Amino acid sequence: MTPVAPRLTRERLRSGLPLPAGIQTGPLASLPERGLLIGGGNFLRGFAAWLIDHLNARLDFQAGLVITSATPRGNPSPINEQGGVFTVVERGPHRQSAACQGRMVTAVQRALNPFADWPAFLACARNPDLRLVISNTTEAGIVYEPVSHPGDACPANFPARMTCLLLERYRHFQGAPERGLIFLPCELIERNGHQLRDLVLRLAAEWRCEPGFGEWVTTHCHFLNTLLDRIVPGHPEAEMDALTAELGWQDPLLVVTESFYQWVIEGPEHLRGELPFAEAGLSVIWTSDLAPYRERKVRVLNGAHTLMALTGCLAGVGTVSDAMKRPPLRRLVEQAISEEILPTLKTDTRETAAYAGAVLSRFANPFIQHQLLSISLNSVAKWRVRILPTLKDHHRLRGGYPPTLVFSLAALLRFYRGTQAEGQWQGRRDDGSPYPLRDTAEALELLSREWAATPHDPGALTARVLGRTALWGEDLNALPDLAPMVARHLERLQQQGLQHALATVLGC
Numbered sequence: 001m002t003p004v005a006p007r008l009t010r011e012r013l014r015s016g017l018p019l020p021a022g023i024q025t026g027p028l029a030s031l032p033e034r035g036l037l038i039g040g041g042n043f044l045r046g047f048a049a050w051l052i053d054h055l056n057a058r059l060d061f062q063a064g065l066v067i068t069s070a071t072p073r074g075n076p077s078p079i080n081e082q083g084g085v086f087t088v089v090e091r092g093p094h095r096q097s098a099a100c101q102g103r104m105v106t107a108v109q110r111a112l113n114p115f116a117d118w119p120a121f122l123a124c125a126r127n128p129d130l131r132l133v134i135s136n137t138t139e140a141g142i143v144y145e146p147v148s149h150p151g152d153a154c155p156a157n158f159p160a161r162m163t164c165l166l167l168e169r170y171r172h173f174q175g176a177p178e179r180g181l182i183f184l185p186c187e188l189i190e191r192n193g194h195q196l197r198d199l200v201l202r203l204a205a206e207w208r209c210e211p212g213f214g215e216w217v218t219t220h221c222h223f224l225n226t227l228l229d230r231i232v233p234g235h236p237e238a239e240m241d242a243l244t245a246e247l248g249w250q251d252p253l254l255v256v257t258e259s260f261y262q263w264v265i266e267g268p269e270h271l272r273g274e275l276p277f278a279e280a281g282l283s284v285i286w287t288s289d290l291a292p293y294r295e296r297k298v299r300v301l302n303g304a305h306t307l308m309a310l311t312g313c314l315a316g317v318g319t320v321s322d323a324m325k326r327p328p329l330r331r332l333v334e335q336a337i338s339e340e341i342l343p344t345l346k347t348d349t350r351e352t353a354a355y356a357g358a359v360l361s362r363f364a365n366p367f368i369q370h371q372l373l374s375i376s377l378n379s380v381a382k383w384r385v386r387i388l389p390t391l392k393d394h395h396r397l398r399g400g401y402p403p404t405l406v407f408s409l410a411a412l413l414r415f416y417r418g419t420q421a422e423g424q425w426q427g428r429r430d431d432g433s434p435y436p437l438r439d440t441a442e443a444l445e446l447l448s449r450e451w452a453a454t455p456h457d458p459g460a461l462t463a464r465v466l467g468r469t470a471l472w473g474e475d476l477n478a479l480p481d482l483a484p485m486v487a488r489h490l491e492r493l494q495q496q497g498l499q500h501a502l503a504t505v506l507g508c
Helices: 010-014 042-059 077-081 118-125 158-172 192-206 211-220 237-247 291-314 320-325 327-344 349-363 379-386 388-398 403-415 441-453 458-466 482-495 498-506
Strands: 023-025 033-038 064-068 086-091 102-105 108-112 132-135 182-185 225-229 255-258 262-266 284-287 418-421 424-428 434-436
Touching: 033 042, 033 108, 033 158, 042 064, 042 086, 042 102, 042 255, 064 118, 077 108, 118 158, 132 158, 158 192, 158 211, 182 192, 192 211, 192 225, 225 291, 291 320, 291 327, 291 349, 291 379, 291 388, 291 403, 291 498, 320 327, 320 349, 327 349, 327 388, 327 403, 327 498, 379 388, 379 403, 379 441, 388 403, 403 458, 403 482, 403 498, 418 441, 441 458, 458 482, 482 498
Parallel strands: 023 102, 033 064, 033 132, 064 108, 086 255, 132 182, 262 284
Antiparallel strands: 086 102, 225 262, 418 424, 424 434
């Protein structure tokens, strides 16, 4: 009988659990809790925790991390049961096998759910060692909501939660300048750090916090704008038996990532020494202006991802690499990037073309099983951030709308034609098969109401939805002739199906 592989834990690592040749590990000793990760999902663990772990190993950075759940559904138990350790397996597009190489991340010390244990979260604010807060609450996280001071309960709104954290710290340390925090938000929105700071200050004013608090936040806390680039498809459930056999341990928290990564941080020079990523040989760029990096990455990689996810999910395709094997979907992505997105960018043409080629290679990586349904999370906000600016710039610069990006808006409307049953939202493909819809309750309910009101009139439906400024931040009907173009694509999607609609937009 084949022996059962042991569960990965920090204690087993300390006692000499053997590591495969391709797996490195960080320090196993307990570390001071210098950082909070807001969100314990695959991305933050496979990107931010992985980078901090490299700092600990290469420069003795001595930064332990505490994972705090971003939603009430977060479950800290698996992290705590393993003593905070987990495996990150890296896979590049040109490797000849799926043999494991990667890292045993040991930077995380523990996890907690603030919705279940609010006092434990506030206790983190009183820790003198705390300096870093790294978050990933998706594009829908850094938003304003009118929230009264929550008192003894964890607020659902992320900026309100950060306001509580900072207020607790300010009061406990009596506004000491050296107790300010550095925020590194990973949410993919423009000026993510500055937007988070502005919302904290707005809530502080609405809560009538003491005047010195706002000054302390502004002067001694640093909200840095950041941009990150790494595909982290997450936990490879279908491969776990093979990975467990190769690694020699069971790790339900195992994360798969691509080998490529980059983090661009916009911040003052005096903070650079506190975050010595470059000194550790890591691909982290410190800059005074990340706008060109952001525009290129958000429009090319993320915009193509959203376009592919909406269309691929409707086609029943599972992963990004599978989508790249489907000629119509690949042509859709290639046309969007080369003919519609790249011409709107202000960066160097040769460098940008090289970046776009690398993105297509990364998409086709056969060792990365990046689920399209995962990418489809919060697609309304993602489309607004990732695609809408390109669509508008293309029209301004060239006098016409980009065909595939217009089609992506029709695909979004079709994708969100859903119903709710037992608290779960579902859409249905042309063949009747279901898929889950995951977005904010407001977006799902609004789109559901619009579909219910005009299910058989694509023109009326399109005009109604495009006029919803709550979804887009503006009335898209004000963009000349856009609504009729979207409506024609939507009509084809409804009456003739995805395959015909896709062939029409590709001209084949």
